[in-house]
Amino acid sequence: MLARVSRWRVSRRLAIGIAWVGSLFLVGLIGPWLTADPIARDLERGLTAYGAPIPPSSEFILGSDQLGRDVCARLVAGAQTSLSIAALATVIALAVGLTVGLSAGYAGGRTDGALMRLVDLVLAFPVLLLAILLAALLRESRFAGSGAAIVTVLAAVGWTTIARVMRDKARVLARGEMVMAARAAGASPARIVLHHLLPNLFGLAAVLAALGFAQNLLAEAVLSYLGLGVPPPAPTWGLMLYEGRSYYRTAPHLVLAPSLAIFVAVAAFHVLAAGLRERFDPRAGSRAGPAVVP
């Protein structure tokens, strides 16, 4: 009973992180039902007499944008789009990274060498340049116009650091006494990997997933900002910023609202990652490589 309690005890930082991230998802899930249509243009009421965006007012809480659309509604709908893109990309990157890292770390020898050289090569690519090239490539392909292209880009860029960190940890575990004992007891490799290695990588995977989520949110916004993200009129935070950036003098709310949303969301995942790291593995992710953003 005691062990159970301490196992689920949560530090204050972790609690804040979970609550913060949870409320973000809540906004993304139920928010769109509570707000106006994010894509409907209201050229009559949504723009001033001179055709300019309306600043925040009682009718539009966060103002309207250059096409008379409700910024608040777009922000909430953007939460849904941006979070689902980041979530999907994180899940794929985690699955690939975990598989590669686990096989390299467990197998060792040649397999390990070959897989890690591959990771090194992909990591040597300037991350943002790789993302831009991939995005430009997929923009011309069949995927164009859907979120699939951007998810692919983010996952293709994100799996490498995960694989590297997982491999290091799996390598240590695979040479440890636990695995030796399991092997002596006649456990098959599959059983060792699934029952002994995987559960011990869970904490690290949680930390990396939170960090990866933050990275993917940022990267999605950066690519949208450079005009390589999800095509309009889909509301994502990066796209809102991209469309609003030329109005930063006359209508700063078009820039500030999505900026703040991105900032709050990324910070949430960083706090969650810090809490998880404290809980599971104090040194995890401190070498998780540079970010995508320069």
Place this chain on the structure above:
Amino acid sequence: MIRFVLRRLGWAAVVIWFIVTATFAMLAAIPADPARVLLGPAADAASVARARAHYCLDEGVLVQYGCWLDRVARGDLGESYHSKRPVAQILAARAWPTIQLTLAAIVLQLLAGVPLGVLAAARRGRWPARAAEFVELIAQSAPSFVVGTVLLYVVAYRWDLLPIGGYGEGGWDRLRHLALPAATLATLGVAYYARAVRVELEDVLGSDYIRTARAKGLPERAVIVRHGLRSALGPLVTLIGLDLGVLLGGAFVVEQIYAWPGMGREVLQAIARLDLPVILGAVLLSAVAIAIANLLADLAQVWLDPRLRD
């Protein structure tokens, strides 16, 4: 030592080859026709065919690849589809602005990040450390385009303290134009440098030689600066190496916000125009920059810590 350098050089060559080849493959896979992009939608089929023939676009991908590699080996990066100027000349014009921006950003990261990390480690658990960690979180979570746009709006537009964008005339004017882009570019780095210094110092401050230094009556400031910070040099050098390599390839977002005429804007423009020679040239250059920076960082690491000499 020499074997170490040679091995590193060999690996760097492989990395550069891989990056350039992968880029070539990705560009070749883009289904759009560069000749069509070059001439515009109004051009007739005959001139498009002429342009395709002129740029060897009708050959197979492997022939194009071999052709390009052969020319690069002889020091010729080709000429831009768009402006017809030699790629080497275009990139050379972009190199100096990029170098200035990179160096300015790294200096700012060191000036802000190291003291922040020291503060967080030395006053652990008390309010200065909490404040430093908070600043770290903010710097880490604010993407460059957010910081950039906010600085642009507040400092340049509202307060009118600094120019809104552009390259400036040189000297003092250049510095004024450089300030905001460099500060924006440095924000994230400040968080990373602070974290590296904090983690390393927290590790080291409990060790025996630090206790000895304290025991012999050295003031805390000297203990941290002279003994503690020395061990943080290693991680810092690695970070500087990474930053040098990545930033020399161009700061895509920051250059876009402040209209800074560096490599990043050139590459983005070239990608939009499918100007393959310019893209390939820029990628090659940035791969070389990364390889050199990493090599220098590794060498500096060995020089700092003789235990690494095997």
